[in-house]
């Protein structure tokens with residue numbers, strides 16, 4: 205395990221290219237599960253094996269600063285309420301949620317479900333991102349979940365942390381190995397302002413039970429974490445420069461640290477899924493808790509009784525075709 209951690213740290217430290225020397229090398233394509241054969245066009249053998257082994261891959265300097273600036277400006281317009289995005293959710297940190305309403309980015313910690321906004325949507329369709337996404341999903345690509353996270357300066361209660369979790373916990377679409385998240389740093393992100401933390405190799409495990417963590421300083425809504433998380437498991441802090449992008453598997457256990465600076469830490473992300481996905485029933489599974497919570501919120505927002513809303517339809521609503529065909533979209 206120590207060797208593997210060393211390898212991963214080498215991968216993160218390297219500014220120019222991905223290195224992953226020391227990983228077991230197999231010449232048989234049949235040993236690949238998480239990347240597709242066609243990824244050979246895009247990924248080096250090292251990169252491909254790195255993702256297979258660890259469940260994530262950082263690509264340095266993938267998105268231009270000029271694009272990031274466009275997304276930042278759009279976020280600010282949305283916060284100032286100059287632009288309204290139908291269906292989008294705006295979230296506030298637990299520590300400021302009860303304070304006076306201010307139409308300013310300082311009050312907003314996350315916007316999500318903004319796939320109908322043409323400017324932010326450019327991120328989901330960014331050719332350099334989609335090129336990598338196809339290595340994991342194939343040519344039919346759906347954007348399923350869009351977020352811009354504006355992690356606030358921690359108020360001293362550590363509420364700006366994001367507990368360690370697996371994204372699949374929130375999803376009712378499958379197959380699991382044909383889902384990938386692209387997460388791009390919109391500025392320098394390091395341990396001071398709360399970088400992502402990942403547990404390499406955990407994508408090979410099961411979906412685990414999640415709950416709200418018992419944090420004294422409070423926990424943000426929907427920020428569930430892995431129950432009985434063992435903080436001694438080997439983990440890696442992904443320190444990234446603006447434009448660096450990490451692709452990761454939906455079972456990879458990850459979270460992010462507190463923002464101990466005075467600035468807001470921004471990242472933009474999209475979860476993609478193959479257009480040939482299917483939906484599973486979560487009733488009676490360990491995901492039912494989150495389904496119930498999301499449906500309750502949907503009832504509050506729409507006035508439609510929650511027993512008349514299907515979780516599957518919420519995900520369909522959040523999705524948009526990036527390229528190719530999708531089993532449940534006509535566009």
Ligand SMILES: O=C(O)CCC(=O)C(=O)O
Nearest residue numbers: 353355366458459460471
């Ligand atoms: O950007 C972050 O701090 C973590 C985001 C994350 O893991 C999530 O929203 O699922």
